[in-house]
Amino acid sequence: MSDSLPFVFEIVALNVWINNRHILKDIRDLRIPRNSVFAIMGPSGSGKSTLLKVLNRLLELREGVKIEGEVKFNGENIFNIDPIRLRRKVGMVFQQPNPFYNMSIYDNIAYAVKANGIAKRKEEIDEIVKQSLIRANLYEEVKDNLKRQASSLSGGEQQRLVIARALALKPEVLLMDEPTSQIDVVGARKIEELIIELKKEITIILVSHNPQQAARVSDYVSLLYDGKLIEWGPSQRVFTYPKSELTEKYVAGSMG
Amino acid sequence: MVRLIDLGMQKLEVMLSEMAKEAINSMNMLASFKKGETARQLKEISRKLKRLKEEVGEIVLEIIARYQPMASDLRFVKSSLEISYDLYRISRYSYDIALALDDADVSLEECMEPEVQKNMLRVKEMLDLAIKSILGKEEGLAYKIKQMDQQVDKAYRDYFNKALEFKGGRCTVANLLIMRYLERLADHCSYIADEVLFIVKGIYEQE
């Protein structure tokens, strides 16, 4: 597995059916450049979350899912990789902040670290927890008491805790499914700033229902409409001069 | 469908139309030149266009802050800043031409040489086309304007060389100044054409 390839993910061709409905229709030649923020935007129901969940093979856990095609992670076909191994390198953050409410802040992050056998000694785990919280820009706000219940944090803080939890496994890629749509404005801004910082070390694939957010935060952007890939490219180009009329309509707000 | 941003965009288009009308007006006034009076009127017009240009700037800021324009909206917004400046300059040059005639104390009928007359008509046509191309976002017209600009430039250089040899006097001075201002006026029409091409094609073309 080569991680010096310029593209961390490459969707050569992809079709997905859920309960016999064709959800993703012939997605081709979509390449995610390493260490970038890659946004997937589009109206609701266009298949964005589905596409994201193919990448960490989470989609296969659902009933009635049929996936056909070739998707490469660092040059390897993801369907030939052990899904558990893949998911340790490709983390995910969901729309609704979902830290483990019954656990403390510390335990939230330590849980998967211990369960995956990444570290066993307390000092090691302590360090990983601390580093993850720092990377997620949450350390300063919680360092006085890591034993606090996760449920005592605000929405934005909970989401950053979730990010820290995912980062603790040191993934190469972070998949984010509308991470700020359930957060207040200030919290959302902090998460957007965090995303820009994180991309120096990892690659972020972000689904956004808001083209303005995609414009602010992404280096590359793609438009999914009705399960089809309409276009993708550098954000600077797509937002000022899109190739497709659909993209033009979507970003200028004259769709729907 | 009417979007929120359309309210702002409409304001912008209305402003540009008004500025365009006044710019054309300013060139027309030169055709019916009256000593002293024309210059006064053109001064008013160019002052007005300066204010309108500033208003356009404010509308553009408002649109950007409030509506986050994208794609073709964004390009139009940016270009309208440039175009408003070009239209102001055009009216300003018309005023300069009138001033030159006043200062030289000559009238058009007395002095204007045929090639200067021809050039003035050419530039007026360029301005007409420029306005049309803004409103219709027409590529073809933009290219035509750029062509004509080259002709205007050539006519100016030719006259300049001729005037160097000529021991003319007032008329020559007046004509030379007019040709110079016409050349600059034509340049601004050409810049407008560049903006129209940017709106339509998304890039500024290199020569």
Added chain:
Amino acid sequence: MKSKVIFVLTLACLLFLFFPFSWILFDLIVKGLPVILSSGINFFTGIPPIPGDGIGGIGTVIEGSLFIVSIATLISIPISLLTSIYIVMNEGKKLSRISRFLVETVLEFPTIIVGISVFMIFAVGLGLGLNGLTGAIALGIIMIPYSTVQTVENLRQAKEQYLEVGYSLGLTDSRVVRLLISEGREGVTTGILIGLAKIFGETAPLLFTTVTSFNIYLRSINSPVSGIPVLIFNYAFSPYDNWHDVAWGASLVLALIVLLLFILTRVTTRRR
């Protein structure tokens, strides 16, 4: 005007509901409390009196009930938990749906039939006899669906919240299950408490699976001990006045225990 009528009607229904409950409680206290007080601590530690004379205590059946219920719980928890995990983790499969249906059916089973069946199969068939253990088996069977249904609901909720999260962190199947149980543990506990409250007061199954003598304390796992409801049943129908009094005292004790269990249930669910 209409809302006033509705208000009055609602209030009336509330009182109508409250009334018999209060009456029963009132009756229990009036008739049971003096009995307990007259015996004092001995009511909870002593053995029942001879017919016709004295109050004594119900210590044997308190211990018996606790024993039977504990064994029943020990039997039912693993079965309930494993069944719940299977049902929730395999939701699309036919077997999961069938299991769910079976559990819900057994829930509705008349407990007396469970008692008779356990008697036939375990007491007679397997030769276990009539004792606390057999009683516990019967109550355990009755408890399973109660705990399971509650646990399934809770695991389901935990699953909705945390299934994808768990897998996205690269956890294996077994780890994900452990995570769901850990996060849903309040609900699992509630399930157990609900089951407990149910079986504590069950009489019919015990009538068929255990004895109706209440004089001995526990000596071994198949000691012939019995439960509080059986004592109440027996003594209430007896012709002896003092045994009637003991039955009232025992009823009050039983009511209080069950009430306590329900309060515990509310307390644990409120903590979230």
